[in-house]
Amino acid sequence: MPVGEDRRPAPDNVVPYADQALLLALRGAGQEAVMQIIWLYEHPVDLDGLRRFYQNYGHGLLGRLIERSALPFGRHRWVAAPGPQTSLEIAEQPIPRDELFDWADEQVELPLDPEHGPSWRMAIQPLTDGTTAVGMVVSHTVVDGGGAVATTIAAVNGTGRDLDYPPRRSRTRSRAVREDLRQLRSDLPEIGRTLVKAVKVATRRRDELTRPSTPVSAPADGGDEIVKTAFAVAMLDIDKWDSRAKSLGGNHFSLVAGFAGKLAENLGRTRASDGAVTLMIPVSERDNPADTGGNVVTIANVTFDPAPVASDLTSARAAIKQGLVTARQTPDEMVELLPLIPFLPKRAMGRIADMAFQFTADVPVSCSNLGDIPDDLLRLDGTVAERFYFRGIDRNLTRGALEKRNGLMTVASMRLGGKVILPVMSYLPGADNSRAHLREMITQTLGEFELSSVIE
Known part of the structure; x- marks a missing residue:
């Protein structure tokens, strides 16, 4: 039987609308969303252990790529790409410790592609002080945090399992067209219902759809310049963090949100009309281990006054609770339009992205919480890494794109190895966007909460 004509039942490998929308929106903007994880070993690493991990990686949610539909308006599909998708990079020449994040930036810029591969890559870099950095960069289109x-x-x-997707390019053209047409027919009822919603949304939000986005200060020149956002990581003792959260009338995440809000205030990223801060909080919906979506999250929008949070978290905690309830009970109408994504031109994709993320009317701060993570995450080579950093980052961000959305700011949190880890990224048009300034502002903000930390 010819390759691609196997008649055995295939697993459901249709890419969810949200993941297809993310791919198309990023492609339309010329950008790529990636995640980076860095382990820092201050003791000798076991290279054989790292090689074992490398061979084990790239299975499950990371053992796949996206294959476009044979139809211009069809649904894309997941296809198998198990195991290492590119060579393991092991540097021989050590670099100074203070160049670690420069190396991390260079790793982020290496080729990565959720369609053509690789969708992830790994590198090992020794440092001159005897420590070793291990870096992983992963496409955010393929998987969330x-x-x-x-x-x-x-x-x-060593417990990863593949998802039994078909190999890349395993369908003949005729089979792909037939299967994608069948998928389209099965989607038609939902598409019809979505069209009715779209008309209502377009009528109600006509002004937003037609109003041009206005940047804070349009760049006089250099709008196409690729910009690196400032990045720093704070690490605090969990017990001290939890004790402070309790004393302020909050919990772990309300303190994270309060810190994000106060840092936004200190950096000048608050709403001009009333000084409030708006947090976009991704809430994982991956309750079922069998859920194979790439980005399975609901976004809760939470707004509060950051002025009192360093002394009282109750208002921020109440705002978060209400925002989470609203996000689950009242679906975002822009998200409900996702079934129309395959039919939309690039220009419309950009406008919907602006509206969904409030780039036209607000200055949101992304604030995500990964919660308590097993210490196994630190044992990449079988031993425990002394330091751990992570971040999500958009590649190929131009100055013009950043200023169109009034800059950006992200704060994330993870509880791991007895530490609260807080990575922060920031860019504010016309401001001091150096890493040194960001570290200074993080220190100042934590000080307002009577907290101190190691800041890398």
Whole structure:
């Protein structure tokens, strides 16, 4: 039987609308969303252990790529790409410790592609002080933060399993057209219902759809310049963090949110009309281990006054609770339009992205919480890494794109190895966007909460 004509039942490998929308929106903007994880070993690493981990990685949610539909308006599909998708990079020449994040930036810029591969890559870099950095960069289109953590722990423990997707390019053209047409027919009822919603949304939000986005200060020149956002990581003792949260009338995440809000205030990223801060909080919906979506999250929008949070978290905690309830009970109408994504031109994709993320009317701060993570995540080579950093980052961000959305700011949190880890990224048009300034502002903000930390 010819390759691609196997008649055995295939698993459901249709890419969810949200993941297809993310791919198309990023492609349309010329950008790529990636995640980076860095382990820092201050003792000699076991290279054989790292090679075992590398061979174990790239299965499950990371053992796949996206294959475009044979139809211009069809649904894309997941296809198998198990195991290492590119060579393991082991540097021979050590670099100084203070160049670690420069090396990390260079790793982020290496080729990565959720369609053509690789969708992830790994590198090992010795430092001149005897420590060793291990870096992983992963396409955010293929998997979200929670999925990446679960996949990494499975690779550490050697328990990863493939999803039994068909190989890349395994369908003939005729079979692909037939299957994608069948999928389209099955989607038609949902598409019809979505069209009715779209008309209502377009009528109600006509002004937003037609109003041009106005940047804070349009760049006089250099709008096409690729910009690196400032990045720093704070690490605090869990017990001290939890004790402070309790004393302020909050919990772990309300303190994270309060810190994000106060840092936004200190950096000048608050709403001009009333000084409030708006947090976009991704909430994982990956309750079922069998859920194979790439980004399985609901976004809760939470707004509060950051002025009192360093002395009282109750208002921020109440705002978060209400925002989470609203996100689950009242679906975002822009998200409900996702079934129309395959039919939309690039220009419309950009406008919907602006509206969904409030780039036209607000200055949101992304604030995600990965919660308590098993220490297995630190045992990449079988031993415990002394330091751990992570971040999500958009590649190929131009100055013009950043200023169109009034800059950006992200704060994330993870509880791991007895530490609260807080990575922060920031860019504010016309401001001091150096890493040194960001570290200074993080120190100042934590000080307002009567907290101190190691800041890398």
